[in-house]
Amino acid sequence: MASFRGGRKCGSLHTRSRIITVIRTFFEGRGFLHLETPCRIPAPAPELHIDALPSRDWYLQTSPELAMKRLLAAGYDRIFQICRCWRDGERGRLHLPEFTLLEWYRADADYTDLMTDCEELLRAVTVAITGGTLLSFQGMEVELAGPAVRLTVREAFCRYTAMTADEALERDCFDELMAAEIEPNLGIGAPVILHDYPAARGALARRRSDAPELAERFELYLCGVELANAFSELTDPVEQTERFRLEREERSIAGKDPYPIPQPFLDDLAAMPPSAGIALGIDRLIMLVLDIPIIDDVVAFTPEEL
Amino acid sequence: MYTSADLRKGLKITLDNEPYLITSFDFTKPGKGQALYRTKMKNMITGTTLDRTYRSGETFEPASLEDRVMTYLYKEDTHYTFMDSQTFDQVAMDESALGDAKYFLIDNMQVDVLLFREKAIGVNLPNFVNLRVSNTEQWAKGDTSGNDSKPATVETGYVLRVPPFIEEGELIVIDTRTGEYSTRVKG
Numbered sequence: 001m002a003s004f005r006g007g008r009k010c011g012s013l014h015t016r017s018r019i020i021t022v023i024r025t026f027f028e029g030r031g032f033l034h035l036e037t038p039c040r041i042p043a044p045a046p047e048l049h050i051d052a053l054p055s056r057d058w059y060l061q062t063s064p065e066l067a068m069k070r071l072l073a074a075g076y077d078r079i080f081q082i083c084r085c086w087r088d089g090e091r092g093r094l095h096l097p098e099f100t101l102l103e104w105y106r107a108d109a110d111y112t113d114l115m116t117d118c119e120e121l122l123r124a125v126t127v128a129i130t131g132g133t134l135l136s137f138q139g140m141e142v143e144l145a146g147p148a149v150r151l152t153v154r155e156a157f158c159r160y161t162a163m164t165a166d167e168a169l170e171r172d173c174f175d176e177l178m179a180a181e182i183e184p185n186l187g188i189g190a191p192v193i194l195h196d197y198p199a200a201r202g203a204l205a206r207r208r209s210d211a212p213e214l215a216e217r218f219e220l221y222l223c224g225v226e227l228a229n230a231f232s233e234l235t236d237p238v239e240q241t242e243r244f245r246l247e248r249e250e251r252s253i254a255g256k257d258p259y260p261i262p263q264p265f266l267d268d269l270a271a272m273p274p275s276a277g278i279a280l281g282i283d284r285l286i287m288l289v290l291d292i293p294i295i296d297d298v299v300a301f302t303p304e305e306l
Numbered sequence: 307m308y309t310s311a312d313l314r315k316g317l318k319i320t321l322d323n324e325p326y327l328i329t330s331f332d333f334t335k336p337g338k339g340q341a342l343y344r345t346k347m348k349n350m351i352t353g354t355t356l357d358r359t360y361r362s363g364e365t366f367e368p369a370s371l372e373d374r375v376m377t378y379l380y381k382e383d384t385h386y387t388f389m390d391s392q393t394f395d396q397v398a399m400d401e402s403a404l405g406d407a408k409y410f411l412i413d414n415m416q417v418d419v420l421l422f423r424e425k426a427i428g429v430n431l432p433n434f435v436n437l438r439v440s441n442t443e444q445w446a447k448g449d450t451s452g453n454d455s456k457p458a459t460v461e462t463g464y465v466l467r468v469p470p471f472i473e474e475g476e477l478i479v480i481d482t483r484t485g486e487y488s489t490r491v492k493g
Contacts, residue, residue: 049340089311089341089362092333175339176359183336203338219337229337254363 012298015129016286020082022128023102023282026121032078032104037067039084043262046247047203048254051088053097059259060086063279065204066265068105069233073272077107082282093294094225094284097303105277110232111205111216114278115193118220118228119148121280122191129289137223137291140188148191148220153201156182156194165198174201186221194219204240205231220280222288230278237269308366310343318350318369325350325369325422350420351403351427369422373430376419378411386411388419388426397426404428409464410435410482431482436491437461438477445470455487 024034044052044062052059061067064081071079085101106113123144126133133145157165160182168174186192195218199207202215216232234240244266248258286298296302308319317328330346343360350369376388376397385398386408397419401408407429411417418430442458455467460478468487472478477491 047338049335049338090333090335092335095333095335175336175342178336178339179334179342179344180359201338226337 009297009300012286012290012292013300015290016282016298018129019125019286019289020282022125023082023121026124027078027080027104030078032080033076035068035071035076035079035081036083037061037064037071037081041067043260043265045204045262045265046244046251046259048247048250048256051256052259053086053088054257062087063101064103065277065279066262068103068277069272069275070265070268072105072107072233072275072277073268077273078105080104091303094287096283096295096299099295099299100282102280102282103277105233105275107273107275109276110274111195111218111230111276114230114276115148115150115195115218118193118230118278118280119144119191122222125285126289135222135288135291137225137288138293140223142187142222143190146190148193150193150195151186152196153194153198154196156186160185169198169200183221183226184224187223187225192221194221203231204234204243206234206236225284225288226281227284227288228278228280231276233272233275233277235269235272235274237266240269241266308368310341310360310362310364313343313345313360313366318371319347320367320369321347321356324352325371325427326356327369329355350422371427372421373418374421375416378413378415378417380413381411388417388429391416397421397424399426399429406464406485407431407482409460409462409485410437410480411462412437433481433483434479434488435482436477436479437464439468439472439474442468442472442474444473 028034039061040055040058041061042058044059045066050062052062063085064083068079068081080103082100082102084098086098088097090097123133126135126144133143135142135144153165157163157168161177168177186194196214197217199213199215202217205215205217208214208216218230219226220228244261251258283295283298287295292298308317313328313331315328315331319326319328326347327350328345328347332344334342334344341362345358346355347358348355374390376390379387379389384401386401386404387396387398389396410431412435419426420428437460439458440461443456453470456470457465458468458472459465466480466485466487468478472490479488479491480486481488
């Protein structure tokens with residue numbers, strides 16, 4: 001007991017347990033099925049900036065995304081999962097290399113349906129834990145009774161930086177501007193849904209049919225903290241295969257393991273209905289609800305404490 | 307060599323041939339973007355601060371700093387000379403690098419000299435030094451003004467507040483960490 005910072009974490013561990021119960025009740029009450037998929041997988045989705053931890057000749061999942069989409073293809077139309085994920089090298093105030101992720105997916109839906117889910121889920125969790133709809137985090141306040149503010153990536157660059165999103169991509173400083181100048185302003189007063197990313201930052205998102213240079217992707221922000229990432233899912237196996245090829249190539253060029261091609265996922269993709277899916281960081285949600293500034297204090301043990 | 311992943315608060319690195327101390331560090335990763343290592347750092351020679359953001363895989367040369375016990379010898383113009391008592395090597399340091407420490411150096415005092423690439427960039431003094439008061443006003447007996455301190459100048463030119471009963475020529479103890487009067491040396 002001596003080395004366990006129990007006194008400091010005691011409250012947050014109780015709240016963690018309650019929040020997870022509230023989330024399960026929220027989704028089960030809306031007809032979602034909680035599914036479990038293997039944590040140890042042969043091929044994570046290849047993404048240039050997400051590194052998986054090897055586990056013998058396989059990997060620990062960086063997200064349950066591919067398995068969840070295969071279940072959508074198999075006919076499970078409303079599914080969610082709360083699980084552990086691992087991302088190598090990610091450690092900071094808001095990052096742990098092992099963390100808890102909530103993912104949910106809806107068949108026959110797009111990212112706008114998930115925006116509504118986010119608003120309702122945040123409200124349900126906050127009311128259940130605090131009795132109200134106002135959260136205070138590090139001196140900032142966010143009111144969850146109303147809708148989230150919708151802001152496009154294009155508008156965000158225009159409002160908070162000296163260049164456009166396209167210029168930032170061209171000059172290779174998109175991430176730097178996003179982290180230093182845009183993100184800290186998002187989600188104060190009301191949550192912000194930052195949406196319609198340039199297709200180059202679309203990952204596994206579908207392109208907008210009316211504006212193919214944009215991807216139907218959004219990120220949810222509260223008090224400057226990025227809480228969730230959502231897509232209208234790409235269901236075209238040909239385009240998905242090509243995007244994986246490009247990501248694997250970029251990983252190889254960067255000297256990283258390109259990861260094997262997740263072929264069974266690509267094979268099932270043709271059977272996947274139009275869908276939308278989202279991943280939300282449970283640890284960060286607990287930080288926000290309890291006004292705890294460091295992720296270390298919402299988990300029982302960090303790697304450094306083991 | 308350090309890489310971006312080694313960056314943390316308290317790490318000392320070399321940048322543009324000067325040593326920097328990282329005073330604040332944060333790892334960020336804007337959604338699906340690349341890892342960014344945000345630092346604030348302080349130049350250990352000039353004291354100026356910088357904000358720098360790095361990406362994964364960048365490399366940094368450690369700042370190889372060395373602490374050596376040396377004896378303060380003498381001052382010439384604006385230079386202060388110290389000698390390593392083991393090797394008899396001498397180093398000189400400009401008063402700008404010494405800051406207030408220049409007021410607390412006494413001939414033959416043992417100090418820790420901080421060296422970067424053989425160049426002296428700072429000193430760590432003993433916590434307390436004894437210095438003689440060279441100038442202070444006489445305390446008028448029966449003074450009811452209520453002042454519980456008065457200015458005094460010590461032999462090195464340093465000015466501080468001392469209790470009213472301290473007289474010219476007295477030896478006082480100064481705390482070098484705060485620069486404040488600590489006590490008088492009896493006898």
